[in-house]
Amino acid sequence: MTDTDADAAPDAGWFVGLPAAGDGDSARTRERIATGSADEPRDWPRLAVDAGFAETTDDYYDRLHDAALDATRETVRERERADDQQLVHAVRAMDDCERTANELAERAAEWAGSLFDDAEPGIDGARAVAEREPEGELERRAVSLAARVADLADERDALAETIDRLAPAVAPNLAEMAGPELAARLIALAGGLESLAKKPSGTVQVLGAEDALFAHLSGRAPSPKHGIIYTHDYVRNTRPEDRGSASRALAGKLTLAARVDHYSGERRAPLHDELRERMATIRARAEPDRDSDTDAEGDDE
Structure with a gap:
């Protein structure tokens, strides 16, 4: 039975028209599993063996398992790439950047305060330290840490702008x-x-x-x-x-x-x-x- 025949007779089984060997037919089996339907239960394993799709009942269940997993993976992959899920990733990443920047800003302020008399706390203080010309290894590391804080704060702002653009399109x-x-x-x-x-x-x-x-x-x-x-x-x-x-x-x-x-x-x-x-x-x-x-x-x- 051809694919056309299978489409015309959906009750014949998702496996009808598929080759006995499973190599190279993942897209077709995935589509059949995802879109197939039947009016009532039937002895699908026996019919699959009779159609030459599987050698034994166990072989049928193995191939059904593989096809179902393949269809599930594709569904999850498509779902994760959906715009609303990208919006979820963006807002969670924004929160992570903000939380991490604030935590590192405290550490950077303590370190910079021990090296520079005029160091200020917070993100703005970190930005000011990041613009300094360090002298020696310790100052270089303190300035570098402050620069990372500023980068994270900038990334947080960039993600907020992305959310402002994406959210109205999604919802x-x-x-x-x-x-x-x-x-x-x-x-x-x-x-x-x-x-x-x-x-x-x-x-x-x-x-x-x-x-x-x-x-x-x-x-x-x-x-x-x-x-x-x-x-x-x-x-x-x-x-x-x-x-x-x-x-x-x-x-x-x-x-x-x-x-x-x-x-x-x-x-x-x-x-x-x-x-x-x-x-x-x-x-x-x-x-x-x-x-x-x-x-x-x-x-x-």
Whole structure:
């Protein structure tokens, strides 16, 4: 049976039309395993032997195992190269660069402070030390370390610029609603855009607050109101008593934005308008309190 015959009769088995020897047919077997289907179970090992694809039942299972592994590797390879996974790598690398630069900056400041009277701490201090002309082996090493700190800080800034460009292309609604960096962090915490799109809004609300959530589940702490979305202006700049409502509203719209980005990729203006209206309603709750305070001050006068 030819490949055309196999396509016309998918219930005949994924192995139909493939050569008995497994050499050189990995792409075809991978495609068959990935896309094949059957209406009902059949005695596939026996049919494979009858078709000449395998010599024995054990040989059939060996070849099926190899084909399944090959298909899995290709799927993983394609998934890792996807844009959302590249965004995950970028934001994690940015965080690593920032953390390492700050740690090394402390060491560089201590060392430089022992050699130069005017050495300053922090990244800016490391940049200043890196521009010095060293005298002797120890100063060369201290200056070189400071230069590495500056390079890591520069790489962190370059990665941030890459995220600012990449996030709107990967998730236009999420990036507009959350900002490129927060959108990238949400995707990274979820493990990918598809995974984020499939999560309920309650889970999105507390992404990044896993430690606090586990403490709550073990009875050692109250339930967290928000995770990393606290960095969003809609949550951070809302009065504390309204942050729970703000977090729920934001998480709900972020979840919808992720789903739209994953399944269609089109910008949906109503999503952003609805979020702005909802946040305006939540923040308006503070207005009566502010008016009451003003009235009270007038009565005191």
